[in-house]
Amino acid sequence: MATEPDNLVLSLLRKIDQRTERMAEDLQDLKVRVTSVEEGLAGVNRRLDRIEGRVDRIERRLEIADVH
Template structure:
């Protein structure tokens, strides 16, 4: 390669390309993390649903009546 400096446009395009690569990696990491959060929330919702079902079953067994 020659000793003369690169074209300024090429330099800027290389910088943009490098930044775009980093942004792409960051977006990928965020997607992975969000998927993990969503799976955790789904598991938590299933547990809450089971607790709600168990509570309903307990209430039916006890047959609570309202006192006035």
């Protein structure tokens, strides 16, 4: 009977280890995906900055820019 509690504890520890490993894999996947989203957002911001510069130039050429 002494082996049964040991096996139960060992079984529970193995399940915890498997779950922890899956969580670590999921976390790594999320980190990769977040990095991809951040890079995409940086690209969008660069595009918006360029567009803003172009709009400013167009407004100046058309003399419709706000004077501050």
